Amino acid sequence: MNSQLTSEQIARIRELIQAVYHEQANPEEMTELRQWIESSREAAWLYAQYMHLFAGLHWDKMHQSAGTSSHDSRTPAGKSPVLGFLGQAFQQGANFFSHGYVLWLLAAMILPGILFLLVILNVVQQTPPTPVAVVSRSRDCAGRLDDRPTTFYPGSNLFSEQTLVIDEGLVEIQFADGARTVLEGPATFVIRGRNAGSLTRGRLAAVVPPEARGFAVETPSARVVDLGTEFGVWVDDRGRVEAHVFGGQIGVTVPTSTDSPGLAALLIKGEAVRIAAADTVGKSPTIVRMPAAAKRFTRSIDLPEPTILFAHHGSADPTTEGWILHYRQYGEGTPEKGKRLAATRAPVGPIEEGGVAAWSFGPLNPERRAFYIIDDDPKQLRAEAQEKGWVLRARVWIGDKGPHPGRESNAPCHFGYRDEEHSWGLWILSDPEGNQYARTTESVFGPFPGSRNQYVDYELRYHPARKNAELFVNGRLMGTFKGAPKRKIDEEEEGHSPLLRFGTYFVPTEVRIAKFEWGILRDAPDVAAKPNNVDQDKK
Amino acid sequence: MSDSPRTEEYVRLWTTHGQQVYAYILSLVANRADAEELFQDVSMTLWVKFDQFIPGSDFRAWAYRVALNKVGSFQQLRRHRTLLCTSEALEMVDQAILAGVGRLDAQHDALADCLDKLTPRDRDLIDRRYRQGTSPKAVAEQVGRSATAVYKALSRIHNTLLDCVQRATVTEGRS
Structure with a gap:
């Protein structure tokens, strides 16, 4: 990257970078900077350095809640003040010792002895914060993380001593040592490390694998320690604590005074205790044994069920379920929108194999498409779906006979939903091993091992608040995407704007669709009141 | 992502490289709010796809590729107001960063x-x-x-x- 820019040009580029970063640049200045970056490696490098500088300055603020501030400590992350001092000495050589304060400081360090130095080295060495847990799932959450409003986005790292205040909804936390907890709002929970937390309000259910045995939950009046494998803890607004064992056993410790280890109880599966702090000083807390009530706890985050509005199931002919078959021929000599072919000639039909009933799309010749669509244009429905959220599900099988698609546009299976602004489509393909994988306009997911000649369940779940859809494959969250702008898919469907579609095109291999359904999350928001696996009489 | 050693490995790698990934994203979008949103998105994608990461390979390079894809999609949706809205500009900055890591x-x-x-x-x-x-x-x-x-x-x-x-x-x- 030898300098080819003049100093005036560099000064101008610096000015433009700062203007863009401060959001003060006008469109002409944006274009000017972009053109510099496109045409000059030196400009691109200068720009990258500035952005990394800004990122370094921002980073501390982004992670302030984790109790870190590298420049506040006046040492770079990972360096201790003592090491920095020694490093300075090394770099400055003999001149360093000419400073009076250096000799004084050395004497001061030597006098307390080597042991003190070792302690300092161990204690004050700054290390970057290490996340000890991660939000693995959340559902309709609102709350605060260290006093900052958050929706507890899946994938968010959690650090020791961070406080989660969950006003509503469910948050699943995966601890680094393996324990998994579901917190149900309203709840207040403090992360205490890789295998521990403090619950001061609300309900928590924990599943603890063998390698995380010893996972501990502190509460205002008891300490609950897992001895394997599943338990729940509830702290009510008055500080009373209940501990329930769903599997394995737990130990419960109740301190009777600040210097007493307290009472210990060992509970096994099906047992529970209720602990109330003593009313007066000197009295012991009240401990009542009772049967465990697993249904009082939300032990996993089940996603809300949609109201299904359009569906195809099993081997039923989709046209009898309200779908319209579009069977068309493309290629030279055909109109741009394709030549309509007789639906009765389409190579589609019922099939039942391996105990699964499905609608089969036979291999198509290279210029034909077969799609089932819902061609309504119900604006009101689309608006409701956009406001409340929607779910699209498909169960897909792709045959391994016939050549694999060479181009991604030739996906054996394509399905999707279209709202007023975006298309939410998935292309399902198979890799050379015959395993399915999925593609959106943004990302590729998979291949999914073991899916050759198997049905795979796909689910798209649109979140109105986040304005994106989560993709689940066989029940596992794979990622999110934001949909393709509508203008793109207009080309693809040759002028049609169907609400829903599923089918195949151009692909000389068989595709089976055992299920395709779409619905709106009309009852979704009230999760705390009636999650699927919780008693309606919950306290 | 239930097996603890893999979770621990992810946490370790993300802690080591997270800041550089954030800087990389900020370089591509030149806007702090967008960068933070994308950073969360990339973090989540890396986590859910961590099973695909080969231990011992270059985590940061993998994270950069995921981030670049995310930014590409993001730019398509917001082409009108992003600085690096052309593939040439994105590529120049990407190459500058990779060469100057x-x-x-x-x-x-x-x-x-x-x-x-x-x-x-x-x-x-x-x-x-x-x-x-x-x-x-x-x-x-x-x-x-x-x-x-x-x-x-x-x-x-x-x-x-x-x-x-x-x-x-x-x-x-x-x-």
């Missing part, structure tokens, strides 16, 4: 020392803007200066800091 890391390491060399007044401005997260306009009100003056001062300090970290890394490279 070592120097960028060294510059980052030098940043704390360079912050220490600022005058108390400049340091105060930087603290208000970045450590406290105050907007330039609010900083202007706090310190009794015009917003334009604060923008200018911040720009000058940024230049000073960049010159400093560049010098530090050149010096380090020579010694």
Whole structure:
């Protein structure tokens, strides 16, 4: 990257970078900077350095809640003040010792002895914060993380001593040592490390694998320690604590005074205790044994069920379920929108194999498409779906006979939903091993091992608040995407704007669709009141 | 992602490289709010796809590729208002970063020392803007200066800091 820019040009580029970063640049200045970056490696490098500088300055603020501030400590992350001092000495050589304060400081360090130095080295060495847990799932959450409003986005790292205040909804936390907890709002929970937390309000259910045995939950009046494998803890607004064992056993410790280890109880599966702090000083807390009530706890985050509005199931002919078959021929000599072919000639039909009933799309010749669509244009429905959220599900099988698609546009299976602004489509393909994988306009997911000649369940779940859809494959969250702008898919469907579609095109291999359904999350928001696996009489 | 060693490995790698990934994303979108949104998105994608990561391979390179894809999609949706809205511009910046990873890391390491060399007044401005997260306009009100003056001062300090970290890394490279 030898300098080819003049100093005036560099000064101008610096000015433009700062203007863009401060959001003060006008469109002409944006274009000017972009053109510099496109045409000059030196400009691109200068720009990258500035952005990394800004990122370094921002980073501390982004992670302030984790109790870190590298420049506040006046040492770079990972360096201790003592090491920095020694490093300075090394770099400055003999001149360093000419400073009076250096000799004084050395004497001061030597006098307390080597042991003190070792302690300092161990204690004050700054290390970057290490996340000890991660939000693995959340559902309709609102709350605060260290006093900052958050929706507890899946994938968010959690650090020791961070406080989660969950006003509503469910948050699943995966601890680094393996324990998994579901917190149900309203709840207040403090992360205490890789295998521990403090619950001061609300309900928590924990599943603890063998390698995380010893996972501990502190509460205002008891300490609950897992001895394997599943338990729940509830702290009510008055500080009373209940501990329930769903599997394995737990130990419960109740301190009777600040210097007493307290009472210990060992509970096994099906047992529970209720602990109330003593009313007066000197009295012991009240401990009542009772049967465990697993249904009082939300032990996993089940996603809300949609109201299904359009569906195809099993081997039923989709046209009898309200779908319209579009069977068309493309290629030279055909109109741009394709030549309509007789639906009765389409190579589609019922099939039942391996105990699964499905609608089969036979291999198509290279210029034909077969799609089932819902061609309504119900604006009101689309608006409701956009406001409340929607779910699209498909169960897909792709045959391994016939050549694999060479181009991604030739996906054996394509399905999707279209709202007023975006298309939410998935292309399902198979890799050379015959395993399915999925593609959106943004990302590729998979291949999914073991899916050759198997049905795979796909689910798209649109979140109105986040304005994106989560993709689940066989029940596992794979990622999110934001949909393709509508203008793109207009080309693809040759002028049609169907609400829903599923089918195949151009692909000389068989595709089976055992299920395709779409619905709106009309009852979704009230999760705390009636999650699927919780008693309606919950306290 | 239920097996603990893999979770632990992810956490370790993300802690090591997260800041560089954030810087990479910020370089591609040139906007702090967008960068933070994408950073969360990339973090989640890496986590859910971590089973696909081959232990011992270059985590940061993998994270950069995921981030680049995310940014590409993001740019398509917001083409009208992003700086690097052409593939040529994105590629130039991406290539510049990949070619200069070592120097960028060294510059980052030098940043704390360079912050220490600022005058108390400049340091105060930087603290208000970045450590406290105050907007330039609010900083202007706090310190009794015009917003334009604060923008200018911040720009000058940024230049000073960049010159400093560049010098530090050149010096380090020579010694």
